[in-house]
Amino acid sequence: MTTSIVVQDVSKTFRYQAHPTLKKVLQDRLRGEHAKGSFKALDGVSFEVQQGESIGLMGLNGSGKSTLLKLVSGVMRPDEGQVLVRGRISGLIATGAGFHNELSGRDNIYMNAAMLGMTKEETDAKFDDIAAFADVGRFMDTPVGNYSSGMFARLGFSVAVHVDCDIFIADEVLAVGDRPFKRKCLKRMKEIRESGITMFYVSHSAASVKKMCDRAIVLDKGTVGFDGDVEEAIKFLHYDGDDDEPDAEDEDERDEELANDI
């Protein structure tokens, strides 16, 4: 079996400036002080992924999932440790990342595709499929600055799923987009998974991770809290009392319905 991703003792620290109240800001300014601190978003994270595995990346808000995906995709570098990746990466890290508001949907497709390593000829050949999947209709030649957040997501996801890649990363796919689009995304991701591409799927939805993934990594305050069987990972997460949230349960039921549709 070929190893696809190696994450070795990786840590990432961010600096932040904390000014809790306007009064405190003014006091600090008068004293010539700036409240600065640092925050370890990832702390000694290690795991390996084999080619073709489909990993659900789970964890509470702020546990470090997006940061980890940024390191894996090369958008960011770790402060400590190393990330080794084999092959071409595609995916959607953040909705609308790398989009230029003043350019049309069409121009952004070409630019986004180029950023993901596609040549102009490849994009020409796939343009109609990309446009059909995004389904933004007559807005294709409108500047994307005038798009709704859902339309933004459709365009970005559509380019990402049409890139020939070895690793596919999907963050927040189900967070935006209407129900038919979510269904289409899940269906396409299932095809990607079945074609032997390594997949990293970030989701708060237990149902869709169960459907999509054969292994789950749960991040817990920047460390690997659990790595293994999806059902066990979901149980691990419920220790934190997620199932007390009626809204989360409703959402999970809706996602379960969606996941069962595909």
Ligand SMILES: Nc1ncnc2c1ncn2[C@@H]1O[C@H](COP(=O)(O)OP(=O)(O)OP(=O)(O)O)[C@@H](O)[C@H]1O
């Ligand atoms: N560029 C940055 N500068 C400062 N802090 C950051 C930066 N990026 C992330 N963080 C902090 O790192 C922590 C982890 O953030 P991250 O976005 O990785 O979490 P997450 O698990 O993806 O959360 P969510 O489920 O809410 O999307 C958070 O506390 C966040 O505020």
